[in-house]
Amino acid sequence: MDELGRKSVEDFKMANKKPIVVVMDNIRSMHNVGSVFRTSDGFLIDGICLCGFTPQPPHRDIHKTALGSTETVDWVYYENTANAVNELKSKGFKVYAIEQTEGSVSLEQFKQKFPEASVHSIAFVFGNEVDGVDPEVIALCDGVIEIPQWGMKHSLNISVAAAIVLWEFVR
Numbered sequence: 001m002d003e004l005g006r007k008s009v010e011d012f013k014m015a016n017k018k019p020i021v022v023v024m025d026n027i028r029s030m031h032n033v034g035s036v037f038r039t040s041d042g043f044l045i046d047g048i049c050l051c052g053f054t055p056q057p058p059h060r061d062i063h064k065t066a067l068g069s070t071e072t073v074d075w076v077y078y079e080n081t082a083n084a085v086n087e088l089k090s091k092g093f094k095v096y097a098i099e100q101t102e103g104s105v106s107l108e109q110f111k112q113k114f115p116e117a118s119v120h121s122i123a124f125v126f127g128n129e130v131d132g133v134d135p136e137v138i139a140l141c142d143g144v145i146e147i148p149q150w151g152m153k154h155s156l157n158i159s160v161a162a163a164i165v166l167w168e169f170v171r
Contacts, residue, residue, distance in 0.1 A: 007072075009071055009072055012041070012044075012072040013072065015044060016044075017044050017045065017046040017047075018043060018044050018045055018046060018169070018170050019046055019120070019121035019122065020043075020045050020046055020121070020122055020123070020124070020166065020169060020170070021045070021046055021047050021048065021049060021088060021093065021121070021122075021123040021124075022036060022040055022045060022047075022048045022049070022123070022124055022126065022162060022166070023048075023049040023051060023081060023084050023085065023088070023095070023123055023124065023125040023126065024036065024048065024049065024050050024051060024054045024126055024158075025051050025052065025054070025081040025125055025126065025127045025128060025133050025134055025137055026051065026052035026053050026054060026081070026127070026128045026131075026134070027050075027054040027055070027126070027127075027128060027129065027158060028053065028054075028055075028128065028129055028130075029055075029129060029158075030055045030059055030061035030062045030064075030065075031061060031062075031064065031065045031159075032065075032129065032157065032158045032159045033050070033054060033055050033062050033065075033066075034061070034062040034063065034064060034065030034066035034067075034069075034070075035065045035066070035159035035162075035163075036048065036126070036158070036159055036162045037057075037062070037065075037066040037069040037070050037073050037075075038065060038066050038067055038069045039159070039162055039163045039166055040069065040073045040162075040166070041069035041072050041073050043166050043167065043170045044170075045073065045166060045170075046074070046121075047073065047074040047075060047076070048073055048074070048075040048076075049075070049076055049077075049078055049081075049084040049088075049123075050075055050076070050077045050078070051077070051078045051079075051080060051081040051083075051084050052078075052079070052080055052081060054077075056075075056077055057070035057075070058070065065159075081125065081133075081134060081137045082136060082137055082140060085123075085125065085137060085140045085141065086140065088123045089140075089142075091121070092120065092121060093120070093121045093122060093123045094120050094121070094122050094123070094142045094143075095122075095123045095124075095125065095140070095141045095142050096110075096122065096123070096124055096125070096141055096142060096143050096144065096145050097124075097125045097127070097133040097137065097138045097141045097143075097144045097145070098124055098125065098126050098127070098133070098144075098145050098146075098147070098161055098162075098165055099127060099132050099133045099138060099144050099145075099146065100132075100146050100154065100155075101138060101144050101146070103144060104143075104144040104145060104146035105143060105144065105145055105146065106145075106146055106147075106148050107145055107146065107147050107148060107164070107165065107168055108148065110145050122169065124145070124162075124165055124166075125137060125141060126158050126161060126162055127158070129157070129158060145165065147161055147164055147165065
């Protein structure tokens with residue numbers, strides 16, 4: 001295990017984070033929440049906004065998939081996602097919803113179309129497992145990114161979508 005070079009909680013807290021914030025818009029599954037915490041820890045993401053009825057730590061079902069990352073990744077709760085998006089934008093973040101909608105930009109084309117997004121702090125809004133990102137929240141965002149899919153199913157679990165998008169931006 002020593003060869004893995006794992007950071008202590010203190011080392012993680014003091015490390016330079018990627019200027020990325022994850023916003024979870026009314027996520028219902030505690031396992032999805034825990035998985036996103038774990039992915040955010042793995043990629044040194046700056047923080048997470050838990051919004052609406054998204055479950056908050058501490059809870060054993062979140063911990064089951066988070067494996068301690070709720071102790072390393074900073075998070076804050078907002079009663080509604082619009083407040084989180086507006087606050088992030090006031091701090092200079094570019095905010096993008098991850099959703100399939102008219103006018104969305106495919107993930108692989110995003111950086112070419114919006115090169116300034118890779119320079120600034122950026123936030124990604126991930127939506128409810130059934131309803132997606134609230135349309136009112138999409139209207140507040142700087143744009144919408146879609147993960148391309150070619151199979152019969154055209155949806156991904158939120159924890160999988162978060163891992164794909166976060167990897168794309170930290171690599």
